[in-house]
Amino acid sequence: MQKLEKSPLIVDFVGGAVGHRFRSGEGRGQGLAKAAGFSAGVTPDIVDATAGLGRDAFLLASLGARVTLIERSEQMHALLAEGIERAKAEGGRYAETVARMTLIHGDSRELLAGLAPQVVLIDPMHPPRDKTALVKKEMRLIRDIVGADPDAVELMQAALDAAQNRVVLKWPLRAQPMAGIRKPSHQIIGKSTRYDVFVKAKIAAPAG
Numbered sequence: 001m002q003k004l005e006k007s008p009l010i011v012d013f014v015g016g017a018v019g020h021r022f023r024s025g026e027g028r029g030q031g032l033a034k035a036a037g038f039s040a041g042v043t044p045d046i047v048d049a050t051a052g053l054g055r056d057a058f059l060l061a062s063l064g065a066r067v068t069l070i071e072r073s074e075q076m077h078a079l080l081a082e083g084i085e086r087a088k089a090e091g092g093r094y095a096e097t098v099a100r101m102t103l104i105h106g107d108s109r110e111l112l113a114g115l116a117p118q119v120v121l122i123d124p125m126h127p128p129r130d131k132t133a134l135v136k137k138e139m140r141l142i143r144d145i146v147g148a149d150p151d152a153v154e155l156m157q158a159a160l161d162a163a164q165n166r167v168v169l170k171w172p173l174r175a176q177p178m179a180g181i182r183k184p185s186h187q188i189i190g191k192s193t194r195y196d197v198f199v200k201a202k203i204a205a206p207a208g
């Protein structure tokens with residue numbers, strides 16, 4: 001088995017930026033939630049196929065979605081598992097939120113077809129873009145562990161095949177659309193990021 005090296009990276013859903021965003025109660029109107037298909041009466045089931053530090057997954061779960069997180073790096077997966085345990089131990093809304101999250105270790109290109117997800121979120125490693133020193137340092141630390149994601153096109157293709165309703169690609173604001181895949185149905189533009197949304201079918205509201 002590969003030896004896990006100690007990393008200064010930590011998955012922290014309770015303190016720091018994620019906890020702050022959580023407590024501030026930003027709701028379903030934010031870009032990621034809209035891109036993932038949340039709307040009045042609709043809370044999608046989501047597979048986050050590039051879990052990373054689990055920030056996007058935690059945010060989506062905090063809005064009520066069931067989220068399956070897939071991470072292929074053994075080290076990142078271990079950090080995520082620790083972060084989830086800490087949030088569980090914190091109790092209250094933190095524990096409630098991570099109770100909606102299921103973490104899987106593996107390669108999404110192989111696992112997605114078997115999960116038949118409503119919505120797939122893809123956020124591959126891309127060139128550094130954010131100016132804040134913290135994000136830069138954090139991205140560098142992640143990059144040290146996982147490298148680049150040269151197979152992101154293959155992953156997108158697997159997601160487009162497997163998703164029942166939609167695929168969301170988180171992508172740098174000014175980057176060209178990902179080459180080699182179909183055009184997005186629409187885009188949601190954020191401050192430094194945009195979401196390219198590939199709609200396959202409307203997400204039905206639950207009956208009753």
Ligand SMILES: C[S@@+](CC[C@H](N)C(=O)[O-])C[C@H]1O[C@@H](n2cnc3c(N)ncnc32)[C@H](O)[C@@H]1O
Binds near residue numbers: 051
């Ligand atoms: C930019 S990070 C994602 C950050 C994440 N959205 C967050 O909110 O913290 C990309 C992550 O996706 C993982 N990844 C890339 N391709 C993958 C694949 N095919 N299967 C599983 N994980 C993958 C990488 O190991 C890396 O940890």
